[in-house]
Amino acid sequence: MFEDDTIAAISTALGEGGIGIVRISGKAAFEIADSVFRSARGKVPSHLPSHSIIHGEIIDPATGSTIDEVLLSAMRAPNTYTREDTVEINCHGGMLPLRKVLDLILEKGARMANPGEFTQRAFINGRIDLVQAEAVMDVIRSKTDASRKVALEQLSGGLSGEITDIRDILMNICAHIEAYLDFPEDEIEMETEVSLMERTSGLLMRLDRLYDTYEDGRFFREGLSVAIVGRPNVGKSSLLNTLLERDRAIVTDIPGTTRDVIEEYLNVSGLPVRVIDTAGIRESHDAPEQEGVKRSLRAIDEADLVLAIFDGSDELHDDDLRVIERLKSKNTVHVLNKSDLGISASNYEMMAGEKPVKISAKLGEGIEDLKEAILKRALRGDTEMTEGIMVTNIRHRISIGRARDAIMRGLESFKEKRPLEVVTVDLRDALQNLGEIIGTVTTEDILNRIFDEFCIGK
Numbered sequence: 001m002f003e004d005d006t007i008a009a010i011s012t013a014l015g016e017g018g019i020g021i022v023r024i025s026g027k028a029a030f031e032i033a034d035s036v037f038r039s040a041r042g043k044v045p046s047h048l049p050s051h052s053i054i055h056g057e058i059i060d061p062a063t064g065s066t067i068d069e070v071l072l073s074a075m076r077a078p079n080t081y082t083r084e085d086t087v088e089i090n091c092h093g094g095m096l097p098l099r100k101v102l103d104l105i106l107e108k109g110a111r112m113a114n115p116g117e118f119t120q121r122a123f124i125n126g127r128i129d130l131v132q133a134e135a136v137m138d139v140i141r142s143k144t145d146a147s148r149k150v151a152l153e154q155l156s157g158g159l160s161g162e163i164t165d166i167r168d169i170l171m172n173i174c175a176h177i178e179a180y181l182d183f184p185e186d187e188i189e190m191e192t193e194v195s196l197m198e199r200t201s202g203l204l205m206r207l208d209r210l211y212d213t214y215e216d217g218r219f220f221r222e223g224l225s226v227a228i229v230g231r232p233n234v235g236k237s238s239l240l241n242t243l244l245e246r247d248r249a250i251v252t253d254i255p256g257t258t259r260d261v262i263e264e265y266l267n268v269s270g271l272p273v274r275v276i277d278t279a280g281i282r283e284s285h286d287a288p289e290q291e292g293v294k295r296s297l298r299a300i301d302e303a304d305l306v307l308a309i310f311d312g313s314d315e316l317h318d319d320d321l322r323v324i325e326r327l328k329s330k331n332t333v334h335v336l337n338k339s340d341l342g343i344s345a346s347n348y349e350m351m352a353g354e355k356p357v358k359i360s361a362k363l364g365e366g367i368e369d370l371k372e373a374i375l376k377r378a379l380r381g382d383t384e385m386t387e388g389i390m391v392t393n394i395r396h397r398i399s400i401g402r403a404r405d406a407i408m409r410g411l412e413s414f415k416e417k418r419p420l421e422v423v424t425v426d427l428r429d430a431l432q433n434l435g436e437i438i439g440t441v442t443t444e445d446i447l448n449r450i451f452d453e454f455c456i457g458k
């Protein structure tokens, strides 16, 4: 599964930049660097002390011509990202010089790295565990400061530590029970039995807590999707523009202006929010509008939260009632827009039980209240950002859930005095699931799925 050849890739973003970096990792990194690098003072990369940088040129040995003027960093195993010998060549940041340098290095025996392969090596060589490897991409992709912090917390081993701790205790409990398996004539003493049960229940509580943090945690990684929904002309696109503080969507006084869904990212007090403006929902015989309405309905289904917008200055229309009906089972914040025109009293009565947020998208009034209502709904009433270790990744949550269920089964068998073999089968199952989270137990399938999501060069 794991190859120990030397890999190379362009590690900076594609396109023009101030500098661009070609990264080489593996046993032959220095040998390859020696064959293409020339410094004015005749220094050779393989003779450099670790973690030093020198100026020079990349030369095509076949023609003797200079490809680029570069700075070369030499980093020797094991104190590198991959724990292998690593050379980074800082080129001028255009695609042509970068490609040429990379081509030359591949010609000299390196293999083009797969997406995430540098990080995969860091994992395989034991520098980071699987949760930390996944957090690398989360840091890169984080869209708000709060998401970045949650990802960094995972990168520094917060979640891994908690899982490892739970796993160690469970391993201990397992060993304890299994000791009795070897000596079937020994009965477990009452005191030991109670203590084992208490410790196992303690683990259950910790896993339960982690499992529940995902409800909020996933929003930090994936963002909360919020669809703006309502009949035509109530001011959905105006609200999108106001939230974004720019003219993103077309706004006119003609009902049916928006035909397609528009998505943009927004930072709501640190929570990354994907706002989706939709086409106004109403009966229509116009084909493009019908398609737009279809997409709006799909957006409702897929959204974590819906902002149901009504024209507060107007009576509720039949189309509004249809929207309300549609959103019955959906997590919804009701919004009365156009408060600058005055609010019509009957609207409140229609929404008995739901306290609507009053805003003027046009004047930007009430927007802070609306943001607070979004946070409150999204984070289940808890507007303070959750502190502590959080699960943000669905893969981790599924394994935590399986581990918890297995422990629950084991505990049940233990209480009902079933044979101890039956108990340990379940506890071992839990250990396996916890191991899959941090990567002490891996399959090629899990690794491929994780690292395929990475960018090349990371």
Ligand SMILES: Nc1nc2c(ncn2[C@@H]2O[C@H](COP(=O)(O)OP(=O)(O)OP(=O)(O)O)[C@@H](O)[C@H]2O)c(=O)[nH]1
Pocket: 230, 231, 232, 233, 234, 235, 236, 237, 238, 239, 250, 251, 252, 253, 254, 255, 256, 257, 258, 259, 278, 279, 280, 281, 337, 338, 339, 340, 341, 359, 360, 361, 362, 363
């Ligand atoms: N007075 C007032 N007018 C508003 C407000 N919000 C939107 N409007 C006006 O209402 C009209 C419709 O606004 P849009 O934002 O295009 O409405 P929409 O809900 O996106 O409409 P469709 O895309 O057709 O579904 C425009 O003329 C806006 O200027 C508001 O808060 N106050």
Ligand SMILES: [Mg+2]
Pocket: 236, 237, 238, 249, 250, 257, 258, 278, 279, 280
């Ligand atoms: Mg619109």
